Amino acid sequence: MIGAAVRRERWYGGAAPLATVIAAMLLDLLWIPVPGFSAVAPAFPVMAVFCWAAWRPQLLPYTAVFAAGLFEDLIRGTPMGTASISLLAVQGFVWAQRRYLSTRSFEVLWLGFALTAFIGAAATWCAISFAYRTPLSPWPGGMQYLLTVAAFPPVAFLLLRIERGLARVPS
Amino acid sequence: MGTRTRAFGRIWVVRLWVQRFAFLLLIAAAFGLLVLGRFESPWASRLRAGLLDAVAPVAHALSLPGRAVSDWFASVKSTSDLQRQNAELKTEIDSLRLRLTALDELDRENREFRKLLAVKMPDEGKHIAARVISDPGGPYVRSVLIRAGQREGVRKGRAVVTAQGLVGRVTEVGEFTSRVMLVTDVNSRIAVIIGVAGERAIMAGANADWPKLLHIPRVAGIAKGDRVVTSGHDGVMPPGLPIGEVAEVGPGNVRIRLFVDTQSLGFVRVIDHDMPGLLPPPGDPKTAERPSRRRDRFDGGSP
Numbered sequence: 001m002i003g004a005a006v007r008r009e010r011w012y013g014g015a016a017p018l019a020t021v022i023a024a025m026l027l028d029l030l031w032i033p034v035p036g037f038s039a040v041a042p043a044f045p046v047m048a049v050f051c052w053a054a055w056r057p058q059l060l061p062y063t064a065v066f067a068a069g070l071f072e073d074l075i076r077g078t079p080m081g082t083a084s085i086s087l088l089a090v091q092g093f094v095w096a097q098r099r100y101l102s103t104r105s106f107e108v109l110w111l112g113f114a115l116t117a118f119i120g121a122a123a124t125w126c127a128i129s130f131a132y133r134t135p136l137s138p139w140p141g142g143m144q145y146l147l148t149v150a151a152f153p154p155v156a157f158l159l160l161r162i163e164r165g166l167a168r169v170p171s
Numbered sequence: 172m173g174t175r176t177r178a179f180g181r182i183w184v185v186r187l188w189v190q191r192f193a194f195l196l197l198i199a200a201a202f203g204l205l206v207l208g209r210f211e212s213p214w215a216s217r218l219r220a221g222l223l224d225a226v227a228p229v230a231h232a233l234s235l236p237g238r239a240v241s242d243w244f245a246s247v248k249s250t251s252d253l254q255r256q257n258a259e260l261k262t263e264i265d266s267l268r269l270r271l272t273a274l275d276e277l278d279r280e281n282r283e284f285r286k287l288l289a290v291k292m293p294d295e296g297k298h299i300a301a302r303v304i305s306d307p308g309g310p311y312v313r314s315v316l317i318r319a320g321q322r323e324g325v326r327k328g329r330a331v332v333t334a335q336g337l338v339g340r341v342t343e344v345g346e347f348t349s350r351v352m353l354v355t356d357v358n359s360r361i362a363v364i365i366g367v368a369g370e371r372a373i374m375a376g377a378n379a380d381w382p383k384l385l386h387i388p389r390v391a392g393i394a395k396g397d398r399v400v401t402s403g404h405d406g407v408m409p410p411g412l413p414i415g416e417v418a419e420v421g422p423g424n425v426r427i428r429l430f431v432d433t434q435s436l437g438f439v440r441v442i443d444h445d446m447p448g449l450l451p452p453p454g455d456p457k458t459a460e461r462p463s464r465r466r467d468r469f470d471g472g473s474p
Contacts, residue, residue, distance in 0.1 A: 081204030
């Protein structure tokens, strides 16, 4: 018989990864008074999906990432399915390479993120170019990729604190 | 008992199979949505509009700190520039007074000619003021969210302007929030007239600061510095809205410098303007659907 407190803790633990991904998506709505920043703002959802897929893959299933991707498309006004393809590509790659990425050596993790984020950015570019039926300029996406990789350490640190808070939640 | 075990075993195998292939199934589903998205389904528009309203309070709250910082910098800048601005404005007022007298005379003449020719001028439409609350597009979409929707009378396809000129058009309308596709977006297509010669072309966004001109019948008739305004021939935008001026003229490449800085928008105005003979009367959902689709194909369709 599982107690109510344990059940609640499990529920919070299960909801936390998806909640952080959604929160990262809502950051897209943050208005930064720097001209042109929104076009190259770091892709926080990619960071969140990467970290959870590497540390607690069982808490963030493919279906949740797919749904979160649709939510992001609705917020951004991008063609439906674009963010889902990108985030699923990120998650799929991390799951395949989890052996190397779960070492907890930060340098390896950052390098792995740089590679994974590149796959995510390429998937986004391909999906949008397909939807618009024309190859778009990859430069804005490239700039966003560089900023995303540069902004990864503080975000990963924050997510690691949350993940450690979930340490008691059974896998 | 044996039958139940076998059935349970079969369900377990199917579940395992689904889990194993969930990744591929979901990628295929996302790809399917991309394909379906090409057909501009009304349910997707409704879903987007509903979500706009849901995230609007969050977007508004998240825009407040940035706005406060921006407003503070603007006030500091304007205080330090006050004396210089005052001198400039006095000179400008003098020159504008002279031009106003000439314009009044031209206006009077125009009215008389219109009366003589019995020309019926289109209704200028009502303007709805709205604050820009967010610009969440990312690297491949140029759009902003504004705090005005159906409640204020905003409708899909309406032109959005500032005092400087055209900003874009409304693509999604929620109850109290709307999304505006900027003229710089790669999907934006606007019929324009260039310069005094009146060359006609289509201005296309390129996800860059300067949109380009397409389908120009005669590039030789276009010169650097020519003013670009909406022609109204697309049946969407009212004619005569200022857009920008020609910044670059090259073989097959004419670029427009916009009058509006689309990257730092504060307040905008939505023009509730009906194009006579092209749009159905307001409040007629049955007939409203068809022309709006036609509009999308022309003005918001894929390049």
